[in-house]
Amino acid sequence: MARDGAWEVSGPITPEAATLLDIFIPLQRTPSFVVGQIGQSLDGRIATIEGHSHYVTGPEDIRRLHRLRAIADAVVVGATTVDLDDPQLNVRQAEGPDPVRVVLDPSGRVSSDRAVLTNAAGSTLILTGPAAAASPHGGQVERLTLATRTEKGARPRFAPADVLEVLATRGLRRVLVEGGGVTVSEFLAAGVLTRLHVAVSSLIIGSGRAAFTLPPVTLLDQALRPPTRVFHLGDDVLFDLALEGHPEPAETGA
Numbered sequence: 001m002a003r004d005g006a007w008e009v010s011g012p013i014t015p016e017a018a019t020l021l022d023i024f025i026p027l028q029r030t031p032s033f034v035v036g037q038i039g040q041s042l043d044g045r046i047a048t049i050e051g052h053s054h055y056v057t058g059p060e061d062i063r064r065l066h067r068l069r070a071i072a073d074a075v076v077v078g079a080t081t082v083d084l085d086d087p088q089l090n091v092r093q094a095e096g097p098d099p100v101r102v103v104l105d106p107s108g109r110v111s112s113d114r115a116v117l118t119n120a121a122g123s124t125l126i127l128t129g130p131a132a133a134a135s136p137h138g139g140q141v142e143r144l145t146l147a148t149r150t151e152k153g154a155r156p157r158f159a160p161a162d163v164l165e166v167l168a169t170r171g172l173r174r175v176l177v178e179g180g181g182v183t184v185s186e187f188l189a190a191g192v193l194t195r196l197h198v199a200v201s202s203l204i205i206g207s208g209r210a211a212f213t214l215p216p217v218t219l220l221d222q223a224l225r226p227p228t229r230v231f232h233l234g235d236d237v238l239f240d241l242a243l244e245g246h247p248e249p250a251e252t253g254a
């Protein structure tokens with residue numbers, strides 16, 4: 001096993017199995033990661049304006065996403081995804097345990113009938129800001145108040161590093177930031193992602209919710225162009241980006 005995740009096997013292996021090993025071995029061999037994940041159209045959209053997103057990418061890519069969930073301790077989503085999409089965020093198309101579901105809901109606006117709050121088959125952590133109204137959640141749902149900062153005219157925001165610190169203190173160090181675009185963009189802009197999986201489907205929506213929105217740059221030299229591996233998953237293309245400033249998985253030797 002090389003530092004970039006290269007591997008060798010002694011017997012025959014199918015191309016599909018080789019792709020799986022290439023994608024997942026670098027993640028399996030590290031005790032902590034923060035992977036951002038986006039499934040987008042050719043024109044960089046993750047959903048229609050109304051929030052319809054089922055599905056941007058195809059079944060092979062959805063299986064990759066469930067495998068990612070299965071090796072993550074926690075899966076983080078924004079309040080809009082929970083409200084519009086009502087996801088379960090559990091592992092259904094792969095083997096493995098369900099991650100803890102983490103919802104960023106600074107103003108406490110997520111409705112109490114959403115699956116992540118009512119489905120007792122997994123545990124959920126809701127991060128709210130100090131000004132959020134208290135709302136009762138039962139069973140496996142924990143609500144935690146986290147400090148926010150508010151820039152002029154903007155909505156209150158958690159620092160992504162604070163979110164990760166809260167998770168780490170609970171032993172949740174393998175983190176999947178699953179969407180939507182606003183949430184992944186904030187973690188990307190904060191420089192806390194170790195990898196970014198961008199699955200691109202040959203779909204043109206022409207309008208809708210954006211995959212990435214980052215602070216403006218003047219020159220393309222200032223844009224992100226990280227080392228990237230490319231995989232074909234059915235009709236989709238997966239870009240697996242190693243983000244600068246973050247270490248590659250360390251050699252463990254075993």
Ligand SMILES: NC(=O)c1ccc[n+]([C@@H]2O[C@H](COP(=O)([O-])OP(=O)(O)OC[C@H]3O[C@@H](n4cnc5c(N)ncnc54)[C@H](OP(=O)(O)O)[C@@H]3O)[C@@H](O)[C@H]2O)c1
Nearest residue numbers: 039046047051078079080081085157158179180181182183
């Ligand atoms: N194709 C895909 O890969 C994919 C994946 C997931 C979701 N989706 C779709 O994407 C759409 C939603 O995406 P979106 O980009 O509009 O929104 P989103 O990322 O799901 O949610 C954004 C909201 O989450 C809260 N939030 C996120 N980061 C925060 C931070 N650092 N601090 C505090 N609050 C934070 C904020 O809530 P407040 O507004 O309350 O401040 C923010 O406005 C849905 O239609 C969903 O179906 C697609």
